[in-house]
Amino acid sequence: MWLHCGVKFNASVHAGEQLRGNRLSELRLMAVHAHPDDESSKGAATMARYVDEGVRVLVVTLTGGERGDILNPAMDLPEVHGRMSEIRRDEMARAAQILGVEHHWLGFVDSGLPEGDPLPPLPEGCLALEPLERPVEALVRVVRDFKPHVMTTYDENGGYPHPDHIRCHQVSVAAYEAAADYRLYPEAGEPWSTHKLYYNHGFLRQRMQVLQDEFAKHGQEGPFAKWLEKWDAGEDLLAKRVTTRIECAKYFPQRDEALLAHATQIDPNSFFFTTPMDWQQRLWPTEEFELARSRVPVSLPETDLFVGIEDLT
């Protein structure tokens, strides 16, 4: 069953919202990501909104992103090569500052994206080759310390098939379960039951189509034609999984600024930044999530990650 508690109408949701309104500063959100920069491209505006509302937000990054390619030609410099690990730490610190989030490195090593036919073996010592228990125990420790009410991560496909993204899903789901179980990892702190677990689903065909159509309306070519061609219209399976839309248009500029802080990874001239901000804010003002597990009664669809959470302890 995909949702532990089932979905039922909860008459006290409104009361819960009231409670939430009064106690925003007591709410905590933890977003688990595979690499530095993932936090700025998946759910970043949602995090910025919650920070602005007084919620404590912690980003946990599983790896140092050491094997990321330099994707911005302007940063393809001799002084950058060989210092990726250090540079990506600085970039992450800057992005966290822009989003207003706290940040924790889980300390594992980037597996890289294997390419070629046949695929090369994964590099020794990387996250994807670690026995699952090691990153799970490390994350359980952080969960029991930070005590989030809500966690976010990726779905079982990782959003895209990078081995660290798939691993991020496995580690997060296992830690969500294990952190609540006093029999597991007793050395890693007192048990903590996170109330809800979500998957990020920001990369939707429908969003891309809406923006592409707006370019056409303005007599412009638009940057998404190739993507949309490859992406069969019937294939928007992700959209069907969305349970929760968070209004966060006001925070899109902050999201872009955080993304650009990852200067080695993001080309400011890429298609990602060509859609005018006011079109994005007007035509698709939300970020999307899928409620994957819940320990509180819920009523779907939702417009708030914390709805239904009344007992904050």
Ligand SMILES: [Zn+2]
């Ligand atoms: Zn990544």
